[in-house]
Amino acid sequence: MTPDPSLYSADLAPVPLEKRTWGVYSYASLWVAMSVCIPTYMLASGLISGGMNWWQAVGTILLGNLIVLVPMILNAHAGTKYGIPFPVLVRSSFGVKGANIPAVVRALVACGWFGIQTWIGGQAISTMLKIIWPAAQTPATIWVCFFLFWLLNMYVVWRGLDSIKVLDSVSAPFMLAIGLILLYWVTSKAGGLGPVLRQPSKFPTTSAFLAFFFPSLTGMVGFWATVALNIPDFTRYAKSQRAQMLGQSLGLPPAMTLFSFIGVAVTSASAIIFGEQIWDPVVLLARFQQPVVALIALVALLVATLNTNVAANVVSPSNDFANLAPRFISFRTGGLITGVIGILLMPWKLLANANSYVFGWLVGSSALLGPVAGVMIADYYIIRKRRLQVDELYIRGGLYEYAGGVNYRAIAALALGAGAALIGLSVSSLRWLYDYAWFTGFAISALSYCALQGRLQPAPELTPAGN
Numbered sequence: 001m002t003p004d005p006s007l008y009s010a011d012l013a014p015v016p017l018e019k020r021t022w023g024v025y026s027y028a029s030l031w032v033a034m035s036v037c038i039p040t041y042m043l044a045s046g047l048i049s050g051g052m053n054w055w056q057a058v059g060t061i062l063l064g065n066l067i068v069l070v071p072m073i074l075n076a077h078a079g080t081k082y083g084i085p086f087p088v089l090v091r092s093s094f095g096v097k098g099a100n101i102p103a104v105v106r107a108l109v110a111c112g113w114f115g116i117q118t119w120i121g122g123q124a125i126s127t128m129l130k131i132i133w134p135a136a137q138t139p140a141t142i143w144v145c146f147f148l149f150w151l152l153n154m155y156v157v158w159r160g161l162d163s164i165k166v167l168d169s170v171s172a173p174f175m176l177a178i179g180l181i182l183l184y185w186v187t188s189k190a191g192g193l194g195p196v197l198r199q200p201s202k203f204p205t206t207s208a209f210l211a212f213f214f215p216s217l218t219g220m221v222g223f224w225a226t227v228a229l230n231i232p233d234f235t236r237y238a239k240s241q242r243a244q245m246l247g248q249s250l251g252l253p254p255a256m257t258l259f260s261f262i263g264v265a266v267t268s269a270s271a272i273i274f275g276e277q278i279w280d281p282v283v284l285l286a287r288f289q290q291p292v293v294a295l296i297a298l299v300a301l302l303v304a305t306l307n308t309n310v311a312a313n314v315v316s317p318s319n320d321f322a323n324l325a326p327r328f329i330s331f332r333t334g335g336l337i338t339g340v341i342g343i344l345l346m347p348w349k350l351l352a353n354a355n356s357y358v359f360g361w362l363v364g365s366s367a368l369l370g371p372v373a374g375v376m377i378a379d380y381y382i383i384r385k386r387r388l389q390v391d392e393l394y395i396r397g398g399l400y401e402y403a404g405g406v407n408y409r410a411i412a413a414l415a416l417g418a419g420a421a422l423i424g425l426s427v428s429s430l431r432w433l434y435d436y437a438w439f440t441g442f443a444i445s446a447l448s449y450c451a452l453q454g455r456l457q458p459a460p461e462l463t464p465a466g467n
Contacts, residue, residue: 003394007096009326011319014390015083015236022237027247030234030311034227035255036179037308038120038301039113041281043223044263046357049277050212051202054264060213061260064220065253071373071442072228072252076244078380079232082390086230086316087323090372091393093379093449097405100324102372102414106229107317108341109365113226114317115342116350116361117309118153122146123282124302131291131298149306150339156310157318157335182297183262190269199268215363215435222366222438224252229372230316314338363437370441371417375410378446383453409452417445 047057078089086106091099125145130137187193203209231248238244263281270278270287278284281301285294318334329337350361380386392398396405421441424434433440 003391004096004396005327007091007326007396008394009322009330011322011331012085012088012326012394014088017083020080020083020237020239022234022247023239023243024247024250027234027238027244028251031248031251032255033307034311035252035308036259037117037305038124038281039116039223039308040256040259041263041266042351042357043220043362044260045267045277045281047216048199048264048267050216050355052209052212052216053199053201054197054261054268056201056209056213057264058257058261060216061220062253062257064217065224065256067217068221068224068228069249069252071377072224072231072248073245074377074381075228075373076231076235076238076248077241077386078388079235080238080241080244081386082388083236084390084393085233085236085319087320088393089232089380089388090376091400092384092388093375093407094410095402095405095407096393096396096398096400098402098407098411101411102229102375103320103323105368105372106226107320107338109226109369110230110313110317110320111338111341112345112347112350112361112365114153114309114313114338115345115347117305117313118150118339118342119146119347119351120282121149121153121302121305121309123280124298124305125149127282127286128295128298128302130286131295149302150343153306153309153314154336154339156306157314157339158332179259179262179300182300183265186266186269186273190272193265195272196265196268199271214432218366218436218438219362222362222369225366225369225373225438226313226316229369229376230319233316233319313342363434366438367421367434367441368418370421370438371414371445374417374442374444374446375413375449378449379410379453382450410449413445413449413452416448417441417443420444 044057044061047060048054052060075086075089078084079086082089087099087103090102093099094102122142122145125148126137126142129141129145187196190196201209203212235244266281266284267277270276270284274287278287282298285297314335317338318331321334321337322329322331349356351357380388389399392400400407402408418441420433421437421444422434424431424437
């Protein structure tokens with residue numbers, strides 16, 4: 001069966017068994033490297049700034065990551081079993097052409113994340129320059145540093161996926177060590193960890209806390225909602241299902257919780273030292289009159305940001321954009337497109353404050369990503385019973401053609417889930433639908449897809465599983 005050129009390229013082809021070399025450590029270190037980054041720190045510090053105490057903030061983040069780990073592992077299964085990336089997998093539910101819709105939705109959100117991480121990296125470089133060469137600071141410095149870091153990201157993308165794996169494996173332990181050193185140094189300035197952890201919650205009642213907790217939990221899930229969709233882009237290289245499941249379970253929740261605790265403790269310490277809670281670590285480090293310490297910490301944060309940005313925010317949209325026109329858009333070209341769109345989305349506005357970051361960006365983007373996850377999981381596990389005809393995913397007129405290449409039932413389910421989640425923004429009495437955006441969209445889209453899809457017969461499995 002000859003693949004259709006409009007649906008096939010070397011970057012989108014199934015990975016053969018002999019090239020699936022990623023083991024438990026590969027996935028654990030990938031998640032450690034992606035978790036130990038400034039946005040994770042800001043996620044935790046944003047909750048502290050919003051009024052939570054340390055254990056409320058850390059508990060919210062841990063719970064959110066345990067929840068998002070479930071769809072992460074569920075979607076990862078097909079990538080490992082069939083060696084296919086996210087934009088190909090989603091063809092089974094949305095159609096060979098309709099798959100472009102969820103792929104572009106996911107890609108645009110990833111572009112936003114790319115812009116956020118790149119802006120943060122630019123801030124780190126600007127702060128480092130200020131420490132080394134104060135006279136060089138001008139109003140244009142932050143923009144020059146932003147574009148320099150952008151170019152560095154594009155260089156890593158041009159080197160390819162193998163460079164990401166090597167970078168993650170080497171740098172993950174180093175970054176955790178630097179984070180622990182930073183925690184020790186800052187809390188010692190505040191009189192030890194005891195005074196830091198005694199900072200009380202600012203919520204006067206349980207109802208006031210819950211009103212903040214539930215949208216915050218949605219934001220925690222939304223933090224990794226993008227990767228929960230495109231995780232097949234990584235697990236297609238897994239040696240086995242055990243390797244990806246164990247690696248992800250050992251890497252994601254512990255790393256996120258530990259680094260979040262560092263963000264919580266350091267933000268709380270800033271309130272003791274400076275009399276105000278500083279949620280941005282780059283701004284905080286600039287306040288300490290310790291050039292050597294600040295410089296080392298900023299270098300570590302810069303490396304962490306580069307790792308996370310390329311691994312989490314470039315790999316998937318590059319594949320998604322390549323899926324639009326495989327003959328003309330390669331992985332590298334898709335990466336360049338991601339970089340340009342990331343700038344156009346103006347990340348400096350998304351990071352204006354903790355409120356716009358957590359409740360605007362994280363919760364809002366999850367309203368679009370939850371429905372896609374709902375349709376994908378319902379199709380793969382309920383409708384098709386984990387059986388796919390891989391060859392049919394690359395041809396026109398086959399099993400996944402539906403109507404002109406589009407499964408309009410999946411599109412309708414996606415629209416219903418996203419619409420229900422977003423309606424809370426305009427109807428105050430239904431605000432809770434938006435506060436639970438990812439959960440709302442996931443549940444409604446999964447249920448409506450199963451109802452609309454009806455009694456579609458699962459495809460017989462033709463491709464050997466291997467895992």
